[in-house]
Amino acid sequence: MKGSHLALVFTALLATGANAESWCDAPLRPEIAALKQVTSGEDWFKVYEVADGVFAITEPRQAEGVKSFLIVGLRRAVLFDSGLGVGHIDSVVTKLTQLPVTVLNSHTHFDHVGGNAEFHDVRNLNVPYSVASARGEVDSALAEYARPTLAADHVCGAIPKGVTSREYRIPTWHISRYVKDGERFDLGGRTLEVVRTLGHTPDSISLLDRTRGLLFTGDTYYSDQIYLWAPGTDVDAYRKSIDRLIALRPQLRSLFPAHGVPTADPERLVELQAALREIANGSVDVDP
Secondary structure, eight states, X not given: OOOTTOXXXXXXXXOTTTTSSSGGGSOXXXXXXXXXXXXXXXXXXXXXXXXXXXXXXXXXXXXXXXXXXXXXXXXXXXXXXXXXXXXXXXHHHHHHOXXXXXXXXXXXXXXXXXXXXXXXXXXXXXXXXXXXXXXXXXXXXXXXXXXGGGSXXXXXXXXXXXOOOSOOOOOOOOOOEEEOTTOEEEOSSOEEEEEEOOSSSTTOEEEEETTTTEEXXXXXXXXXXOOOOSXXXXXXXXXXXXXXXXXXXXXXOEXXXXXXXXXXXXXXXXXXXXXXXXXXXXXXXXOO
């Protein structure tokens, strides 16, 4: 069960407002409405404090609904992903912390690296996929998928000030340093650990705050439909990565995914693991 065009769909939560006239009209999910909102200073973003020193920086007016996470310690901070690069995420980060910021990308798909160029310290895995992505070299299928990012039917309301064209460009950036599996980042009073979770892409990672039981999953897990179709996807590797995260489950208190609701119960990983097993043993149909 391996291949770039295999579509795996696992639904953990049904989208609230599915019968709305359009996705722009859907009411705010109760799980998001219950979160503490923080003023972002940028109309394109909404920011929620989802844990002590942890902020979900969301882009709700674009169809991807991507979420980046700012994790703040006493001496430094990590921005896990930088979004689409449409609004100025650096301005939002500066309002939330004056500490030095390191950007780590959960993976290098366009909707997670768009703001990388706004920061000096950006770190990725030392693998060909990341290096090519930083140069803007992506598969034609992914580039075609990204092309309508700012089209009128992909955006609610106006595009941000300063954005003069709806033609979305694949971002580029400079990798300042490489990271590796198991590497730890001491932020002062908080340590984050890199957990390599391949499958969604060849360069996917998660971040673990082991002391607090917090796991930032990127696109390895999120609370809506999970699609594994893009060039570079490896379903066998993905299954092993979920097994690896399941091994951490006893010490986990919360998941922080990059799409859908920005917080999730770690028990969702168990449901995902079961769904993957059903697909692997052929008990459910998977569209090619």
